[in-house]
Amino acid sequence: MDLDSGIIYAFAADLLKEDLGRGDITTQIVVRGGAKARGRFVANQDCVLCGLEIAEAVFATLDNSIMLESRAYDGERLPEGDEFARIEGPATALLTGEGAALSIMRRLSGVATLTKAFVDRIEGTGARIVDTRKTTPGLRLLEKYAVTVGGGVNSRFGLDDGVLIEQAHIPLAGGVRRAVELARRGAPHLMKIEVEVANQQQLRESIESRADVVRLANMSLDEIRESAKLIRDGSPNAIIEVSGGISLDNVVDFAACGVDLISVDVITHAATTVDISLKTRPL
Numbered sequence: 001m002d003l004d005s006g007i008i009y010a011f012a013a014d015l016l017k018e019d020l021g022r023g024d025i026t027t028q029i030v031v032r033g034g035a036k037a038r039g040r041f042v043a044n045q046d047c048v049l050c051g052l053e054i055a056e057a058v059f060a061t062l063d064n065s066i067m068l069e070s071r072a073y074d075g076e077r078l079p080e081g082d083e084f085a086r087i088e089g090p091a092t093a094l095l096t097g098e099g100a101a102l103s104i105m106r107r108l109s110g111v112a113t114l115t116k117a118f119v120d121r122i123e124g125t126g127a128r129i130v131d132t133r134k135t136t137p138g139l140r141l142l143e144k145y146a147v148t149v150g151g152g153v154n155s156r157f158g159l160d161d162g163v164l165i166e167q168a169h170i171p172l173a174g175g176v177r178r179a180v181e182l183a184r185r186g187a188p189h190l191m192k193i194e195v196e197v198a199n200q201q202q203l204r205e206s207i208e209s210r211a212d213v214v215r216l217a218n219m220s221l222d223e224i225r226e227s228a229k230l231i232r233d234g235s236p237n238a239i240i241e242v243s244g245g246i247s248l249d250n251v252v253d254f255a256a257c258g259v260d261l262i263s264v265d266v267i268t269h270a271a272t273t274v275d276i277s278l279k280t281r282p283l
Contacts, residue, residue, distance in 0.1 A: 001145050001148040001154065003053065003054075003141075003145055008053055008054055009057050009060075009061065011054055011104075011141075012057035013061055015054075015058060016058060016061060016062070020096065024096040027091075027095045034090075036090060036091060036282070036283040037088070037090075037091035037095070037281065038088045038281060039088070039280040040085075040278070040279045041085040041086070041276065042082065042084075043082045043084060043276055044080065044081070044275035044277055045080050045275045046077070046080050047109050047112075048075065048076070048109060048112040048150055049073070049076050049078050049084065049105075050074050050075070050105070050109045051104050051108035051146070052074055054105070054108075054142070055101035056068045058100050058101040059087065059101060061097075062092075062093040063089055063092075065090065066087060066090070066094070067087065068085060069086050069087075071085070072084040075112070087278070088283070095280070098278050101278070102277070105276050106273040106274050107143075107271075108142055108143065108145070109273075110272050111143050111147060111150065111268055111271045112147070112149040112150035114150070114266070114267050114271040114272075115131075115146070115147050115150025115267045116151055117248055118152070118248060118262075119150060119151035119152060120151075121248060121251050121252055121255075122251055122262065125252070125256065126255075127254075128153050128262070129153065129261075129264055129267070130153045130154070130262065131143075131154055131155055131264070131268055132155055132243075132268065132269075133155070133156060133157075134265040134268055135268045140157065140158075141157070143268045146268075153261070161191075162191065162192065162194070163187050163191055163192070163193045164194045164196065165179045165180065165193070165195045165211075166196045176195055176197070176202050176209060176211075177205050177208065180195060180209035192213055193211055195215065196215040196217050196243075197214060197215065197217065198217050198218060198219070203231075207230065207234040210235055212238060213239040213240075214231055214239070214240055216241070216242045216243070218243070218244035218245065219242070219244070221253055221254070221257060224254065224259065225258065228259055232258070239261065240259045240260050241262070241263055243263035246262060246263070
């Protein structure tokens with residue numbers, strides 16, 4: 001997943017608008033006009049870098065004469081203490097943009113780093129880590145971008161780009177078969193239909209209905225293994241997804257059950273920020 005430059009600069013403008021308000025009063029008062037500065041971006045812990053282009057756009061929005069040189073790019077692992085980029089330009093712009101630039105890099109690098117940890121745990125199993133819609137309000141696109149930077153896969157971006165029949169939908173629709181029938185009738189022909197199942201009856205109905213994706217929700221490992229076999233036998237083209245109670249400690253066990261996708265909500269809604277700093281000095 002790549003971010004369009006227009007989207008990058010739009011996000012940068014929003015970040016600055018939130019942080020600046022009517023202006024950076026402190027910098028305007030205490031820093032002389034025309035002063036130049038140089039800064040060093042340092043990773044203060046091992047991490048996967050993400051959000052550097054957005055940080056650069058923040059500074060460029062303030063002053064397009066700022067020069068940022070990086071020897072690392074989004075998706076690269078940074079060891080603790082690594083100086084991965086340098087920036088130079090008007091001191092006022094560097095100081096004013098520092099907070100917004102660091103905040104977004106810390107957040108997105110946190111998501112990418114946690115995602116990468118999950119991806120590495122299941123390497124070689126054939127399963128993939130997929131995200132959810134549990135994202136920070138206003139940052140969904142960026143956090144889902146960070147998931148892909150960490151090696152994960154994006155699920156739906158919103159309610160309008162995929163059919164996911166969850167437990168709440170099933171009784172209101174009249175059962176799994178009826179829900180899938182209505183979905184096939186009403187959804188665009190290119191859109192896949194996914195059904196979340198929580199018991200064997202729903203599983204059988206989803207297989208008989210030829211759902212494109214079957215999500216096994218909150219099942220035990222034994223139940224997942226048995227269900228995956230039934231799906232492979234009865235609907236071999238269906239994609240098998242698993243969700244519920246997945247952590248770094250047990251994700252390998254879920255991957256070993258023969259599933260295709262492992263839905264992990266914590267990679268976006270519970271990822272901790274990464275410690276990245278910008279050390280500046282006058283020129």
